[in-house]
Amino acid sequence: MYLEENEILDEIEGDRPGSTVVIQTEDEISAIGMMIGSSLTGTRSSTSTSGPGFSLMAEAIGWAGINEVPIVITLYQRSGPSTGLPTRHGQDDLLFAIHAGHGEFPKVVYASGDIEESFYDTALCFNxxxxxxxxxxxxMDKFLSSSVLTCRRFDPNKVTIDRGKLLEKIEGDDYKRFALTDDGISPRSRIGLENGIFWNTGDESDEYGHISEDPVGRVKMMDKRMSRLDLIIKKIPKEEQIVSFGVHDFTIVSWGSTKGPIIDALEMLKEEGKDVGFIQFKLLHPFPTEYAKSLLQGAKTIIDIESNYTGQLGQIFKQNLGRDVDHFILKYTGRGMTCTEIYDSLKKIIENKANKREVLTHGA
Incomplete structure (x- = not known):
């Protein structure tokens, strides 16, 4: 649905709980503000954007971070900077997404590799x-959002809903929205819930939400929020963090929509008796360092494949694993990668004829 003005949609089919409202706001700042407000009522809320719109959302992402508001932003990347190539593809915004918002607060950055994945991953992101x-x-990126293909029928039975510590009832009159808990996550009220009054500002606060610059309280609140980075790694199943298509002497690390052409290129090489491994990173922040190390123990040559100029995954890889990428296969023409050009570059690497940095230009 596409709504030009406020409208309530209350039609519910069958026994499905709740309903869905899609609203067209006037700009990206309004979109994220409305999404945060909706989430504070206990409603699952999301918005989508691309690079310049995401830039406008950065301040409000920090507000959601300090107030521990669950929101989902789908970032359809295109080639920048600025307007860049507005109708073309890119994977330019990985580092920006990880560091979006000033100050330090936990967030999850998660990437889908194809359209089928993106359906199920959306449910995971809400959880x-x-x-x-x-x-x-x-x-996500333009390659995926502009693709039309036939998928297997999506199976709703594979989707689970976990609302976490969202409260349905609160007893007593001493509710603390930002209570210090053993796992670092506070029971969450929602606007209008009886006995669940809470305060939100953009400032640091005490457990009730009242503004506080007490240094001891500040340390406790920062430790509470940031502890979730370790908790996220611990609680998210490993198969949702990284997908392994096998590890060999030559192994690819990549993320996002490069998945399809990489798999096709590996099949082409396999027909020639050449085995190349592939590790698809889905959880990009916090980075699954220890799991990645365990998977890549047997890999002698690491090859980073992505659609940007600087090899952004490669930078994160080195930062977290302390290991250099041996070769980069990069494309930043605004066109998607093809299995043919990936195959050609991988073959050169295997035959020791490649540069450290192979730049692809098919379709230019």
Missing amino acids: YADVFQVPVIHM
Whole structure:
């Protein structure tokens, strides 16, 4: 549905709980503000945007971070900077998404590799937001959003809903929205819930939400929020963090929509008796360092494939694993990668004829 003005949609089919409202706001700042307000009522809320719109949302992402508001932003990347190539593809915004918002607060950055994945991953992203009470940035790109293909029928039975510590009832009159808990996650009230009054500002606060600059309280609140980064790694199943398509002497690390052409290229090489591994990173922040290390123990040559100039995953990889990427296969023409050009570059790497940095230009 596409709504030009306020409208209430209360039609519910069958026994499905709740309803869905889609609202066209006047700009990206309004979109994220409305989404945060909606989430504070206990409603699952999301918005979508691309690079310049995401830039406008950065301040409000920080507000959601300090107030522990669960939101989901789908970031359809295109080539920048600025307007850049507005109708073309890119994976330029990974580092921006990880560091979006000033100050330090936990968030999840999660990437889907194809259209089928993106359906089920959207449900996962909502669960991550609710369970960990953090902003979640779901990374997509123009290659996926502009693709038309036949998928297997989506199975709703594979989708689970976990609202985390969202409260339905509160006893007593001493509710603390930001209570210090053992796991770092506070029971969450919603606007209008009896006995569940809470305060939100953009300032640091005490457990009730009242503004406070007490240094001891500040340390406790920062430790509480940031502890969720470790909790996220611990609680998200490993198969949702990284997908392994096998590890060999030559192994690819990549993320997002490069998945399809990479798999096709590996099949082409396999027909020639050449085995190349592939590790698809889905959870990009917090980074699953230890799991990645365990998977890549047997890999002698690491090859980073992505659609940006600087090899942004490669930078995160080195920062967290302390290991250099041996080769980069990069494309930043605004066109999607093809299996043919990936195949050609991988073959050169295997034959020791490649540069450290291979730049692809098919379709230019």
